[in-house]
Amino acid sequence: MTVCNMSIEGGAQCGYVNPDATTAGYLFGRKYSPEPGEAFAKARDDWFSLASDVDAEFDDYFELKGEEIEPMMTWGINPGESIGVNGKIPENAAKEALEYMEFAAGQEIIGEPINVAFIGSCTNGRITDLRAAADLIKKHGLRVAPGVKALVVPGSEQVRKQAIAERLDEIFVKAGWEFREAGCSMCLAMNPDKLKGNQLCASSSNRNFKGRQGSPTGRTMLMSPASVVACATRGCITDVREILN
Template sequence: MSNTKNLFDKVWDLHTVKTLDSGQDQLLIGLHLIHEVTSPQAFEMLRDRDLKVMFPERTMATVDHIVPTQNQARPFEDNLAEQMMSAIEKNCREFGITLLDVDDVRQGIVHVVGPEQGLTQPGMTIVCGDSHTSTHGAFGSIALGIGTSQVAHVLATQTMALGRPNVRQVKVNGELGPGVTAKDVTLYIIRKLGVQGGVGYAYEYAGDVFDRMSMEERMTVCNMSIEGGARCGYINPDQTTIDYLEGRPFSPKGAAFDKAAEWWLSLASGPDAQFDDVVEFDAADIEPTVTWGITPAQSVGVSENLAPISSYPEDEQTLIKEAFRYMELEENQPIKGQKIDVAFIGSCTNSRISDLREAAKVVEGRQVSDHVKALVVPGSQLVRKQAMEEGLDKIFIDAGFEWREAGCSMCLAMNPDKLVGNELCASSSNRNFKGRQGSPTGRTLLMSPTMVAAAAINGCVTDVREMLSAVTA
């Protein structure tokens, strides 16, 4: 392959069936992940045209968005959720698609189970009817969120038409300070580049900070690419990628794995790879980060005060004023010490075993504040099982957290887990939009799982570094 091609262009070119008259490329899709919310209408489109799923073996279904995390007895108490559940069961049965339902030990959030099962592999094109499909780019794949009509098109043809975005390399070099996590890195990047900064781009995350990250940390970073406006985000495959995939249920085996690994590594952007844009950040400038507003870019380091409205560009000040008003916050006030009502550890961004382990370190031997409702929702049944084998569930329960079943839960509240009134939630999820967590007036502060754990214990936004130093003292 050309030494001047970045990974994105290599993978895109390998999957291009033809260039259409529209100027878009028709791409072959290697893996199609579906769930219960964006697939029912797509299957009806197939029925209306008497079409079949072209490659059911390249499609995998799970249930996550509407699944209750407390009482999963069927039928679900929510009639609409039960209808969606019944629909995906019927559709997968009729069209020959494997479904990971709540009775399957592999069930979980779609962007957790794909990598966990080894379905997600370098060099693939991956789509799902979900914004945070960019998660899978952590493996060196082109992973895109799509709409329901596109879900139908991929089911019927295993292809889709796309315009090729530009590629921006986002480099972060240096050493991250204590208590600074992958979530802080991605929130910092979004803060600096803006929620529209990535429009028209795919992001390649590069630099020694990402090189040192585990695969689960890389997934956290790529997951939130869409929140910065990027079409997708990816990290080049390396030995960390290979080690993670070896032995996974859907990974190649034996000599086939060795051959695949060699090819996967060859896809990485070389030292002469060309990009449409390059931006660089210093890891030393990043501290534990908290969103304060109504977009993921409206954030500050935990030691900072909220900036005055006049410090923002004039064309942003209307939105900033709206954010202050909605969040019931004021200019110049510190974010540290802000009282919270709810603490949520979960979502496709931060519900993996490493997230739970790190949060448990903060929680162990402490108690959730009396006024805080705190819950931990593992990203999959397998994560939940592993956490329980390690005794993490007991640590959380003893501290006063609710220990739940796997699902999307309070990230988007298409299930019973919702904020009430204007409750303020410290959340490890990915969006802090108005009403995102189930209440039209509910408020969300995005942060890392360890920061959520610290806030739950103290009842307010807390600099987790202070608590970590107490643990190690």
């Protein structure tokens, strides 16, 4: 879901993953899924009919190895304006983005102080995201750095209930995070969940447009939930691998 969602934000016309046995396995027996048996088999055949033909031809092929991709983060005002956490902002970066984000061309982002850490959104607020974040916190005894406001907002009520059943909420709260009701929250500045002034937010949400998190001068850096945990812990932009190793 993250890949499909963020492909568009990175400039693609369409982001798509072929439905396969993993998809069917995930949906099997779930609430709102077709009943196991004939109904499910029929739906599965229908979903699978959407997959690309095995002999389909494509204009281009790119092969990426996930383990070789450095943790990525945005530095600008659209999700495509991103670099590896140890990278430098491009020399030819858009002036509008640099001015808004209060960054300079060629500048490193690592070590930049943050004010807010947000784990949530439909893109990165699944139970697997919450498990990964809680696991990191528990395994490494991490706590939110002084002065950082840190929120965990499950992507749905179902995710929230599951997280509570697994007592993940206790891990977050003990480490200094707020564990909130499910919803969009800081993805789009819902209710009081807004940045103030030019606060900088390490956010697992999917959009970093100007003012997206509620303040007309608020600054958002998109990243994975694990990276948000790392940034919340150190109080600045951090390479999560430093904590893992």
